[in-house]
Amino acid sequence: MEARREAQPRYRVLVPISYPTDPAILARIRQGERVPMAERGMKRIPAGRVVADIPERSIPWLVEQGCIERVGEGERDD
């Protein structure tokens, strides 16, 4: 279990971001449902933190726009 968690790609947050992490909520948003913020349980991450739970479909545009960057295996968290 621990090994699988370590295999998750990690990203350093370069610009403050917020996102939901509950898979059920993410599925509802993907289906186009208007999910109230109070239900989403948004996680707020300041710049500089390293995280591994950013919603998968957000990663491409966040990387492209320079909001997050991939952290290498050996790199330590800030």
Place this chain on the structure above:
Amino acid sequence: MTKYGSNDVAFLLAGGYDLLGFTTQLEDTIEALTEDETVLGEDWVELTATGLKRASLTQQGFYDDEAGASNAALASGTGVQRVLCYGVEGNTIGKKFTGYAGALQADYARIITVGELHKANASYQGSGVVEEGLIVHAHGAETADGDTEDDKLDNGASSANGGAGYLQVSALALDGYDDIAVSILHSADDSTYVELLAFTDVTAAPAAERVEVSGTVNRYIASEWAFEGTGTSPTATFMAGFARNP
């Protein structure tokens, strides 16, 4: 097509001063500067637009000497350039507002007439861009940290050329907190929101700021605010908006 009336006027905010409750008439004029190209032998005058535009705005209303009211705002504003915003389609997220990057107050006239209430009129010259944006946070009071992601703006698609955010803080009681921090967020998928721009932390009202950003502005836009530090029962009355560059 929707028609609007005087009851739809959302706000008139200059440098954070809330002038709506004192104003009876607003006149905003955008003028294209032209040059006369008429030469000898022509029957009719020929004009060409030079590409420059000039904005001017006049406001008429009542004289009021209360703190932060029309006299305080206009007497201290002559010769001063302020960020100015007004909205005429309702004080609701998603409605249009007009933003002056710099409204230079050219004059202030107090008019005293027998049998009438005193009047306080002013005119402004636009210095810099005048643009139309959308309200991201309606002018109103907040008493706790929050955001408008539930009521975000949906542009239908991203835009590529940046834009400008506007903030007008008309009243602020921090009650122990250090300041209020307001930012504009954007998102490509309405799932993850990213800070698009952050205004300077506000420690006192009235205050106003316009912040430009370049590059991609994603499809969804919202605002977020937080009282920073430690305190008891803060209140901030503010308006935030964003104008995408075409």
